[in-house]
Amino acid sequence: MKIHDDHMYHGAALTQVAEHPQFTAINAFKNNADTSRCGFLVNHDIGIYLKYATKKTKTFGEFVFTFTSTNIAEIDALSKKADKTFIVFVCVQAKEICCIRRTELQSLIAKRRAARGHDEDIYAVLVTVPSGKSCRVYMNYPGERKRSLGQVIVPRKRFPNAIFE
Numbered sequence: 001m002k003i004h005d006d007h008m009y010h011g012a013a014l015t016q017v018a019e020h021p022q023f024t025a026i027n028a029f030k031n032n033a034d035t036s037r038c039g040f041l042v043n044h045d046i047g048i049y050l051k052y053a054t055k056k057t058k059t060f061g062e063f064v065f066t067f068t069s070t071n072i073a074e075i076d077a078l079s080k081k082a083d084k085t086f087i088v089f090v091c092v093q094a095k096e097i098c099c100i101r102r103t104e105l106q107s108l109i110a111k112r113r114a115a116r117g118h119d120e121d122i123y124a125v126l127v128t129v130p131s132g133k134s135c136r137v138y139m140n141y142p143g144e145r146k147r148s149l150g151q152v153i154v155p156r157k158r159f160p161n162a163i164f165e
Contacts, residue, residue: 005052005054006037006038006050006052009050009052009054009090009092010038010050010052010090012090012097013048013050013088013090013097013159013160014026014040014050016097016159016160017042017048017160017163020160020161020164022043022164023042023043023164024043025041025042025043025044026040026041026042026043027040027041027044028040029041029047029074029077029078029081031074031077031078036074036078038050038051038071038074039074039075039078041078041081041082042163043164045082045083045084046082046083046084046085046086046163046164047075047078047079047081047082047084047085047086047102048085048086048087048088048099048163049071049074049075049078049085049086049087049088049102050088050090051065051067051071051087051088051089051090052065052089052090052091052092053065053089053090053091053092053127054092054093055092055093056091056093056094056128056129060126060128060145060146061128062126062127062128063089063091063093063094063126063127063128063129064124064125064126065089065124065125065126065127066122066123066124066125067105067109067122067123067124067125068121068122069119069121069122072109072123075087075102075105079102084101084102084163085101085102086099086100086101086102086162086163087099087100087101087102087104087105087125088159089125089127089135089137091127091129091135094129096129096135096156097159097160098127098129098135098137098154098156098158098159099154099158099159099160099162099163100137100152100154101162104137104152105125107150108123108125108137108138108139108149108150108152109123109139111139111149111150112139112142112149115141115142115149116142123139124139124140125137125138125139126138126139126140126148134153134154134155134156135153135154135155135156136151136152136153136154137151137152137154138150138151138152
């Protein structure tokens with residue numbers, strides 16, 4: 001079987017989940033007849049949706065994670081099968097994994113939608129991993145650089161513990 005990049009990068013996060021003392025099972029999420037490449041059910045009641053970025057941008061040092069309407073629909077479907085759902089960002093170059101709750105992603109998208117005045121086909125979520133500090137997760141204000149629409153500050157130790165709490 002061929003190895004794809006997502007197998008390797010998602011594997012970093014899945015290994016940490018599997019090593020957690022409260023871990024019992026993990027299954028690929030099946031949405032209708034389709035098996036997700038990003039969504040997983042942990043312990044049968046926790047949804048995780050994995051995204052990875054290999055390098056940060058040269059200009060602002062951000063890891064860029066794109067969410068299409070298909071990704072968002074898959075996350076919504078996953079949340080219907082899980083008591084709680086998390087978005088897991090694998091920042092490869094920084095060798096860090098950051099996670100936020102689905103509700104935090106929804107809040108960022110809602111702020112972007114309100115600032116833009118309408119839905120977009122693709123949403124870019126930005127993650128920074130400042131040295132010695134917590135991760136920052138945010139979206140940019142439409143049409144402007146260096147202006148974010150809110151920010152979620154995520155302690156580096158949040159993952160994987162938060163998904164089991």
